[in-house]
Amino acid sequence: MLRVKGLTKRIPGGPKVLDDVSFDAYEGDFVAVKGSSGSGKSMLLKCLALQETWTSGTYQFNGKDVPQGNWLAKMKIKQQVAYLEEKPFLYPDKTGLKNVIIGSVTQTPAWRRWSGMMRNDDYMGAMEMIEKRGLLDKAHLKARNLSGGERQRMAIARALVHGAKVIVADEPVSGLDPHAADEVLGELKALCKNEGIIVIAVLHQGDWAERYADRILGLNQGKLVLDVYGRKLTLREKSLL
Numbered sequence: 001m002l003r004v005k006g007l008t009k010r011i012p013g014g015p016k017v018l019d020d021v022s023f024d025a026y027e028g029d030f031v032a033v034k035g036s037s038g039s040g041k042s043m044l045l046k047c048l049a050l051q052e053t054w055t056s057g058t059y060q061f062n063g064k065d066v067p068q069g070n071w072l073a074k075m076k077i078k079q080q081v082a083y084l085e086e087k088p089f090l091y092p093d094k095t096g097l098k099n100v101i102i103g104s105v106t107q108t109p110a111w112r113r114w115s116g117m118m119r120n121d122d123y124m125g126a127m128e129m130i131e132k133r134g135l136l137d138k139a140h141l142k143a144r145n146l147s148g149g150e151r152q153r154m155a156i157a158r159a160l161v162h163g164a165k166v167i168v169a170d171e172p173v174s175g176l177d178p179h180a181a182d183e184v185l186g187e188l189k190a191l192c193k194n195e196g197i198i199v200i201a202v203l204h205q206g207d208w209a210e211r212y213a214d215r216i217l218g219l220n221q222g223k224l225v226l227d228v229y230g231r232k233l234t235l236r237e238k239s240l241l
């Protein structure tokens with residue numbers, strides 16, 4: 001479970017880009033975040049994935065305060081709260097499999113990525129995760145040759161192999177064709193439903209949020225102005241974003 005209370009981020013010498021944001025998310029929740037450009041969507045996700053610090057407020061994960069200072073404690077949270085970018089970085093000359101085993105910059109310690117060590121159980125675990133994503137025939141393809149949707153799904157496999165219990169995804173389907181977008185969001189939805197993963201995704205464009213999320217959070221100028229469960233947004237609600 002993830003609990004955010006009064007989360008506020010002020011840019012030094014500048015404005016508040018997150019202003020007193022509070023919400024909870026539970027195992028299996030698919031939460032979409034909507035809001036116009038500059039409303040703080042990416043900043044919220046970066047704070048949750050410990051890619052950014054916050055100024056005040058509390059953030060708890062599984063009942064414990066998430067620290068901002070302690071490196072080791074932060075590393076443990078980063079393993080469990082994976083950050084999925086719009087265009088996830090994969091080492092282009094390494095295979096999908098190798099990328100999954102090595103892990104991402106945000107989730108895996110540098111020594112693990114640099115050593116590139118591959119134990120037998122790493123290999124088996126990664127292959128199983130890739131197979132579950134329907135990407136077995138792509139496992140040995142260099143990452144540069146994967147399509148946008150395949151890269152996203154490979155990045156999801158990578159996050160899970162390295163212990164993700166929460167996936168925060170910033171515009172994960174932006175730039176994908178509708179079929180590839182459906183595959184990526186279908187995959188994330190299945191992870192919520194079948195494995196209790198929490199997904200928090202910025203899905204501002206189109207009706208992806210309404211189609212896939214159980215809940216929609218709306219941000220406007222850093223404030224949480226909407227928290228809607230299990231239904232489409234009304235016209236009035238849309239006008240708040």
Ligand SMILES: Nc1ncnc2c1ncn2[C@@H]1O[C@H](COP(=O)(O)OP(=O)(O)OP(=O)(O)O)[C@@H](O)[C@H]1O
Binds near residue numbers: 011035041042043
């Ligand atoms: N490091 C920074 N220094 C100054 N301002 C920042 C910094 N990071 C973010 N901001 C500002 O914080 C606000 C929120 O940014 P954020 O990237 O979260 O917006 P967003 O809702 O994701 O927008 P978009 O949909 O355009 O990506 C913006 O006004 C942005 O300019």
